[in-house]
Structure formats: structure tokens, C-alpha cells
Amino acid sequence: MAVSFRYRLLDDFLKEWQLRKKQLREGEITKEEYLEWKLNWPQTADGCGRYEPKKKWRKE
Numbered sequence: 001m002a003v004s005f006r007y008r009l010l011d012d013f014l015k016e017w018q019l020r021k022k023q024l025r026e027g028e029i030t031k032e033e034y035l036e037w038k039l040n041w042p043q044t045a046d047g048c049g050r051y052e053p054k055k056k057w058r059k060e
Contacts, residue, residue: 037057
């Protein structure tokens with residue numbers, strides 16, 4: 001079940017947030033990376049992997 005809003009920016013954030021929480025839960029990203037992504041969004045937004053973020057947030 002997902003929540004959807006008519007406001008594109010909020011909807012984009014919620015979709016990406018859901019992905020980041022899943023990545024954190026499954027160990028794909030660290031707590032530090034998750035916090036960096038969250039605190040610097042929307043500069044760290046990557047459209048759920050569709051494009052490069054303006055600000056790097058992963059340590060890779």
C-alpha cells in the first residue's frame with residue numbers, strides 16, 4: 001500500500017524515500033548514507049536510479 005499525492009515534488013520524495021528505506025533495511029546502504037541522502041534531499045535525489053544526483057551521497 002502506498003500513499004500518493006497530487007504534488008509531484010512530494011510524491012517524488014515519498015517514492016524515493018520508500019526505496020531508500022528498503023535499501024537500508026536490506027543492507028544496500030549504511031545508516032550514514034541514508035542520513036546523508038535524507039538531509040540533503042532534493043540535491044541527492046536521483047529519481048530512484050533514473051539519473052545522477054546533483055550531490056553525491058553514497059560512499060561507493
